[in-house]
């Protein structure tokens with residue numbers, strides 16, 4: 149079981165590395181927001197602004213200490229919870245307190261995240277299954293009708309931006325054919341309690357996102373399957389007497405799809421941070437819209453910090469997951 | 485008596501943008517169980533293309549194949565060229581097996597060698613995965629891989645080139661095939677490993693009474709193992725004879741050239757090592773005359789510009805010795821004798 153040992157060591161090393169990376173990223177985010185030429189303490193201060201009021205604001209918002217101290221308080225809040233002013237107390241894990249909304253940020257995130265997760269996961273499943281199967285079909289029928297049809301799909305999918313495809317879908321499928329009541333467009337339904345309601349809300353936004361991604365995955369799968377099919381080890385598989393079905397399933401796809409794990413993981417992680425355009429079009433109150441609103445309307449620093457931090461955490465953690473998955477898939481990675 | 489494999493008038497061509505590549509042109513040869521046929525020729529002469537056709541491994545959409553290749557089974561002969569693909573597939577790995585030129589890329593990088601051998605075994609045997617691995621270990625042991633209990637679970641990248649080629653041999657032989665096509669099994673390996681692999685193949689052949697087709701571009705390799713030699717040039721067979729006839733009485737100037745390019749112990753002294761100057765012919769639009777003519781030192785000795793205008797037939801120059809040349813046996817012998825005395 150030496151291979152197993154090595155794998156465990158590899159995973160723990162990667163875990164440690166990820167933790168350090170997360171710390172660095174979070175510190176960096178604090179410094180970046182400190183550099184921005186916007187002062188939240190001044191924004192909350194109306195016409196009769198005096199330095200005293202600004203100072204008081206600054207203290208109230210927790211901005212009167214050094215950046216490192218702010219960061220440290222944030223980390224403490226994550227583990228122990230935090231009292232912000234009288235009455236504003238958030239239990240652990242606390243991501244901060246929004247003075248605009250008079251709510252703990254954790255609660256706000258907890259409300260937005262399931263929406264973003266629904267959207268990302270639904271789209272992910274759709275585009276992976278669609279992209280991979282279309283890619284395989286195109287590769288197996290290289291140069292024939294099905295290949296050409298799929299290349300039209302690829303062209304449309306890659307050249308049509310989501311804000312256009314999304315609006316078209318809203319206009320036609322939702323409004324014209326009235327599949328979803330426009331007033332209920334962005335309503336949240338718990339998929340475990342009301343799966344049909346959930347599907348009504350999320351099917352079309354997921355499809356919008358999936359369309360854009362599926363095209364890229366179709367092209368990627370097609371070229372990888374074609375390339376792998378001409379590998380010597382595929383000829384070996386055929387020389388053994390394996391059937392074409394087994395060769396495709398067990399030999400070609402295994403090698404052709406391994407690189408997809410990497411890009412699929414990172415694409416998915418990117419979406420978990422929020423799909424700004426799609427959420428906007430379909431009126432979904434996910435992390436993407438939450439961030440946009442916090443930046444453009446309220447300049448709600450705790451929310452901006454948390455969503456940014458969350459988005460980068462998704463990417464960093466997904467990187468870890470992808471690397472570990474790759475070690476399982478490719479023995480050459482596992483051994484080195 | 486018909487032999488186990490009989491290839492008759494096999495031609496393989498590939499339509500490409502530049503024209504039709506005629507890679508194998510009217511090829512006939514045969515090999516029997518327990519016998520080794522060597523197919524020799526320069527790179528690009530069509531050795532692999534011919535034998536891939538026998539295995540049914542060409543892409544049918546991009547290849548035109550004519551002719552026949554009979555495998556004479558106890559149940560009767562099967563022409564693998566015209567037989568349905570499913571029939572040929574079920575012969576692959578069991579009736580006929582092939583090992584390939586480059587052991588580095590011929591094994592799947594993501595599966596352990598045990599897995600890959602067991603998969604081949606499982607195709608023609610009913611048994612658990614564990615049985616397959618037990619059989620894989622047996623085979624790895626047979627081909628001389630040490631410490632099989634550990635190595636059976638290792639992956640191709642953990643093996644050296646010579647060891648990988650042994651794995652390939654183990655995999656190709658796991659179902660006791662009657663015919664083994666070894667496509668330059670030793671080209672990528674260093675000299676000592678080369679002779680080990682060839683000895684291994686020879687030993688296994690005796691044990692299992694296999695027919696072996698050994699493809700190589702090195703006549704030197706052939707001497708120790710082959711019973712018969714086919715020399716290929718420009719997609720055609722130019723000489724087909726027993727091993728002794730090929731080495732001691734070559735009847736085709738290209739074969740003579742090949743023999744001159746290997747160091748030989750028996751002719752030491754009178755012999756100068758020389759490679760054949762010039763390039764092999766293009767396989768698109770073959771010349772009307774002899775394909776070897778531009779490189780042949782004897783072409784001018786043939787009367788009436790015949791070498792340029794007419795392609796010679798593969799004639800039986802002496803009993804069971806076929807050669808493709810306008811020169812008669814005596815003419816060639818005279819020219820060779822003259823060359824030899826000139827060299828001295």
Ligand SMILES: Nc1ncnc2c1ncn2[C@@H]1O[C@H](COP(=O)(O)OP(=O)(O)OP(=O)(O)O)[C@@H](O)[C@H]1O
Pocket residue numbers: 498500505507525526527528529530531532533534585701767
């Ligand atoms: N699929 C193909 N399409 C077009 N041409 C091909 C194809 N496969 C082989 N050829 C051509 O056919 C010729 C014979 O190739 P082949 O692989 O049989 O040579 P070879 O004798 O095995 O040489 P080597 O010693 O290099 O392996 C070459 O010129 C090659 O370029």
Ligand code: SF4
Pocket residue numbers: 736737738774775776777778780781782783786791796808809810811
């Ligand atoms: S036919 Fe002429 S050119 Fe061809 S090998 Fe014989 S002598 Fe040389």
Ligand SMILES: [Mg+2]
Pocket residue numbers: 531532533585667
């Ligand atoms: Mg070859």
